[in-house]
Amino acid sequence: MRTFAHPVFICSLALFCLNQLLEWQRIYIAPLHQYLDDLLCMPLVLTVALAAERLYFDNYSFVLPLRYSWWAILLFSIFFELLLPQLSKVYTADAWDVLCYSCGAMLFHCTINKAPAPAPEL
Structure with missing residues (x-):
């Protein structure tokens, strides 16, 4: 499906996987460790939707x-923040995460969420 072939989606997915691999190896790069997953969340989730x-x-x-993006931001913010x-004490609330969700949704709408040409x- 061409939707998953969008360069922004592929780049988001690659960055997410790379960040997870680094964290799995216990390599933490601030601020990527704190915010990259939250920034990439909306482009990935909304592209699947x-x-x-x-x-x-x-x-x-x-x-x-x-409105789909607004609902996604709201629901992710309520659930995760x-x-x-x-x-659980494992999770911490962070208002910056909500900003990252919002920026990721804007990235999705400005790039991926377009009708194909x-x-x-012939």
């Missing part, structure tokens, strides 16, 4: 409405 919508509706020029820190006629 976009691909699912395009596949479900069989409409490959479908774009996600902005309010609920989880109350349930029509194929050239």
Whole structure:
């Protein structure tokens, strides 16, 4: 599916995997360790949602409405910044994470969330 072939999605996925690999090796690079996953979260999650919508509706020029991103930011913020820190001391609430979610959603909307260019006629 061409949705997953977008360079911003591929770059986000590669950076996420690289950051996870570094953390798995106990190599922590601040501020990447604290905020990179939160920044890349929305482009990755929203691209999967976009691909699912395009596949479900069989409409490959479908774009996600902005309200989907607002809901995603709100739900991720509530779950990861309010609920989880109350349930476990492993998690900490951080307002900067909400800003990273928002910036990631903007990145998604400005780059990935576009109707594909029509194929050239022969």
